[in-house]
Amino acid sequence: xxxxxxxxxxxxxxxxxxxxxxxxxxxxxxxxxxxxxxxxxxxxxxxxxxxxxxxxxxxxxxxxxxxxxxxxxxxxxxxxxxxxxxxxxxxxxxxxxxxxxxxxxxxxxxxxxxxxxxxxxxxxxxxxxxxxxxxxxxxxxxxxxxxxxxxxxxxxxxxxxxxxxxxxxxxxxxxxxxxxxxxxxxxxxxxxxxxxxxxxxxxxx
Amino acid sequence: xxxxxxxxxxxxxxxxxxxxxxxxxxxxxxxxxxxxxxxxxxxxxxxxxxxxxxxxxxxxxxxxxxxxxxxxxxxxxxxxxxxxxxxxxxxxxxxxxxxxxxxxxxxxxxxxxxxxxxxxxxxxxxxxxxxxxxxxxxxxxxxxxxxxxxxxxxxxxxxxxxxxxxxxxxxxxxxxxxxxxxxxxxxxxxxxxxxxxxxxxxxxx
DNA sequence: TTACTGACTTTTTTAACAAATTTATCAAAA
DNA sequence: TTTTGATAAATTTGTTAAAAAAGTCAGTAA
Numbered sequence: 426x427x428x429x430x431x432x433x434x435x436x437x438x439x440x441x442x443x444x445x446x447x448x449x450x451x452x453x454x455x456x457x458x459x460x461x462x463x464x465x466x467x468x469x470x471x472x473x474x475x476x477x478x479x480x481x482x483x484x485x486x487x488x489x490x491x492x493x494x495x496x497x498x499x500x501x502x503x504x505x506x507x508x509x510x511x512x513x514x515x516x517x518x519x520x521x522x523x524x525x526x527x528x529x530x531x532x533x534x535x536x537x538x539x540x541x542x543x544x545x546x547x548x549x550x551x552x553x554x555x556x557x558x559x560x561x562x563x564x565x566x567x568x569x570x571x572x573x574x575x576x577x578x579x580x581x582x583x584x585x586x587x588x589x590x591x592x593x594x595x596x597x598x599x600x601x602x603x604x605x606x607x608x609x610x611x612x613x614x615x616x617x618x619x620x621x622x623x624x625x626x627x628x629x630x
Numbered sequence: 631x632x633x634x635x636x637x638x639x640x641x642x643x644x645x646x647x648x649x650x651x652x653x654x655x656x657x658x659x660x661x662x663x664x665x666x667x668x669x670x671x672x673x674x675x676x677x678x679x680x681x682x683x684x685x686x687x688x689x690x691x692x693x694x695x696x697x698x699x700x701x702x703x704x705x706x707x708x709x710x711x712x713x714x715x716x717x718x719x720x721x722x723x724x725x726x727x728x729x730x731x732x733x734x735x736x737x738x739x740x741x742x743x744x745x746x747x748x749x750x751x752x753x754x755x756x757x758x759x760x761x762x763x764x765x766x767x768x769x770x771x772x773x774x775x776x777x778x779x780x781x782x783x784x785x786x787x788x789x790x791x792x793x794x795x796x797x798x799x800x801x802x803x804x805x806x807x808x809x810x811x812x813x814x815x816x817x818x819x820x821x822x823x824x825x826x827x828x829x830x831x832x833x834x835x
Numbered sequence: 836t837t838a839c840t841g842a843c844t845t846t847t848t849t850a851a852c853a854a855a856t857t858t859a860t861c862a863a864a865a
Numbered sequence: 866t867t868t869t870g871a872t873a874a875a876t877t878t879g880t881t882a883a884a885a886a887a888g889t890c891a892g893t894a895a
């Protein structure tokens with residue numbers, strides 16, 4: 426809690442902000458450490474003083490994004506008692522998140538091999554948090570007798586999340602791959618809402 | 631209907647069979663025209679007498695596969711009156727088809743750009759045929775009052791097909807990409823059956 | 836005339852290597 | 866402890882030559 430560390434943290438944050446802007450506009454591979462450094466009027470070497478390498482910097486930015494995203498979900502989903510509302514909120518939040526940070530994730534779309542495992546761990550953590558939040562609502566709904574009890578609520582929530590996630594990928598598969606897919610996002614979004622509607626009906630008595 | 635054309639057709643079929651074996655074992659890019667020719671003890675030039683180029687040959691094989699696949703669906707799905715049974719049959723048939731021809735489709739997994747548009751047209755045709763078959767069962771079920779009427783049955787069928795298809799893609803996304811995914815096929819299959827179950831319940835009264 | 840081939844040309848892949856760019860390190864200054 | 870300029874190491878990019886594969890065609894055989 427010393428002032429020294431506060432100062433460090435502030436600088437770290439500044440680096441993360443500048444990096445985020447660069448990654449957001451140009452993606453991972455088209456962003457160089459020199460560019461980030463000169464955006465901040467710092468030497469590139471200083472970046473390596475605060476972060477071990479480029480991929481760790483990218484991961485740190487992603488961690489921040491993930492935390493913000495999960496915060497938004499946590500703050501709101503606990504207030505819902507209706508399972509459908511909860512899923513709709515998840516889909517909306519997710520949609521906004523993807524739209525806002527679309528270019529940031531270019532390293533995923535062009536599936537670059539050099540990304541470290543940590544990336545997948547973060548994604549897995551996000552997924553688990555979503556599962557936890559939604560499963561809790563699920564169980565609450567079962568308690569209240571609004572939907573049928575099931576052996577494994579997590580499995581059902583996972584399945585719907587899978588299906589929702591998948592709608593994204595499928596809708597481009599029989600058109601050309603190359604299309605940036607960004608134009609499809611809204612179509613996908615409305616399809617997802619419909620899927621939630623039918624799926625949740627299927628869970629009721 | 632002359633004997634000459636019959637002979638031609640027989641030879642064409644032989645070429646298609648040999649090509650299928652090669653494509654199935656080694657995939658598109660690792661199969662050479664010379665290999666196909668020598669499998670048949672023919673000159674490579676003859677292949678070009680029957681097919682304009684390699685991609686057209688591949689497409690012709692794929693057309694045959696698609697026809698077989700659709701035949702199997704058509705022969706059986708019309709006999710079903712239950713929508714769930716129809717979807718289960720679709721998923722099972724699809725699963726078997728993918729498992730059997732897994733290597734044939736390697737050109738899709740490593741998304742090669744050089745594949746001609748015709749490939750996507752074939753996939754689109756398959757999808758439309760599936761839509762038609764399943765939509766008819768859907769409408770019949772509505773007629774019989776077993777499920778709720780909807781504005782656009784095709785849209786619902788499309789959505790479920792999307793969701794089912796998507797389950798495949800999603801299940802690998804937070805593990806590594808590279809894994810051949812073949813091991814996941816059975817897990818995906820059972821998830822799909824569960825999805826069908828819940829989704830169809832959601833369509834009932 | 837139709838089915839077919841060997842020899843040939845063109846196109847695509849692969850490998851090797853130099854040049855340029857970028858990542859990453861480090862001794863030394865502030 | 867924080868910061869930098871200089872420099873080393875690694876990666877990407879561009880070039881070129883050789884090899885492999887696709888694709889063509891004049892001509893033979895049935």
